[in-house]
Amino acid sequence: MLLSKSCVYGLRASLYLAAREQGEFIPIRNMSDKLEISFHFLTKILQQLTAEGILESFKGPNGGVRLKKSGTEVQLIDIVLAIDGPQLLTECALGLPGCGVKNPCPLHDKWAETRDAIHEMLEKTTLTELVHKGKTENLRLTTDGGFDILFDN
Amino acid sequence: MLLSKSCVYGLRASLYLAAREQGEFIPIRNMSDKLEISFHFLTKILQQLTAEGILESFKGPNGGVRLKKSGTEVQLIDIVLAIDGPQLLTECALGLPGCGVKNPCPLHDKWAETRDAIHEMLEKTTLTELVHKGKTENLRLTTDGGFDILFDN
DNA sequence: GTATTTTAAGATAAAAGAGTCTCAATAATA
DNA sequence: TATTATTGAGACTCTTTTATCTTAAAATAC
DSSP: OOSOHHHHHHHHHHHHHHHTOSSOOBOHHHHHHHHTOOHHHHHHHHHHHHHTTSEEEEOSTTOEEEESSOGGGOBHHHHHHHHHOSHHHHSOTTOOTTOSSSSOOTTHHHHHHHHHHHHHHHHHOBHHHHHHHHHHHTOOSSSSSOSGGGGOO | OOSOHHHHHHHHHHHHHHHTOSSOOBOHHHHHHHHTOOHHHHHHHHHHHHHTTSEEEEOSTTOEEEESSOGGGOBHHHHHHHHHOSHHHHSOTTOOTTOSSSSOOTTHHHHHHHHHHHHHHHHHOBHHHHHHHHHHHTOOSSSSSOSGGGGOO
16 A cells, blocks of 8 residues: 555645635534435544644634645645655565665665655646646546535535 | 656566576575575565465465566566566656546646656566676676576576 | 474464554634 | 533444464485
């Protein structure tokens, strides 16, 4: 598995927030319902994103979370790093500690290339870009239903 | 984490076997010592590779395991599929079931490209190729020491 | 044929990841 | 001020992965 489940949920929730970007705080309960993710679990994940400065939160009635920056300024890599950490982009494919240009494993060079491709994809893709694609093509963020039904209320 | 620990151990052990390819069976205990992997854990992993027809085993004195085919005919993808299964190369990056060309998520296209790069790397790389690189450049398969010390007895 | 060396298989344990539950803190509103 | 809606934080549980331990089965050698 490339990304942990927490990370995947974090990405889906971030896309949801980017799609509703009007400055309002969105209650987590709302998101957990729409995205079919356990409320408490999602809450913990979003707390991490808040702690990392990707989201900001507000307590009480009319509270919730929202993106701290515009979705055009948030890359997927930001969320992956905040939740899964840098391992995916730094670790040796054979699990050897300290594997690098100085002291490589036999797979190092090839894996470094592939890893760079992953890195580049995550770095070049913004939330807004995916939201735009999702909206225009009515793609999905949940098992069933398209982008539109996420926002029908 | 791209590959599970079991898979990484399976790769390291397969490289070890490919490097010693002289038709003899290598005791797992020998490998677990050299590669610094728990003997019983490695045994179970190699059992999977044997069940998948990548290795063959022989019990009793002078027994052990060896590659069933030449290392030139074994690609990394064979070992990854045998141990981790096809998920890495089929799963949706956002974890949505049934994500594909017919019913994609917003990230599908980009992730499919990246995934193909991973697939291609694993598919084009043979054990022998990595062993050759490891031998000529004295690279490592363990935390410390180079390729040579693996085979000094 | 008995003892020894090895893989095979299954039970068990420990650690990590995923998910749930409870209560505290904060803010709005009536 | 009391009530309600919300996030924050921690304890707890369940599941999967990783690792260990024990016993059985097979093959060799004496």
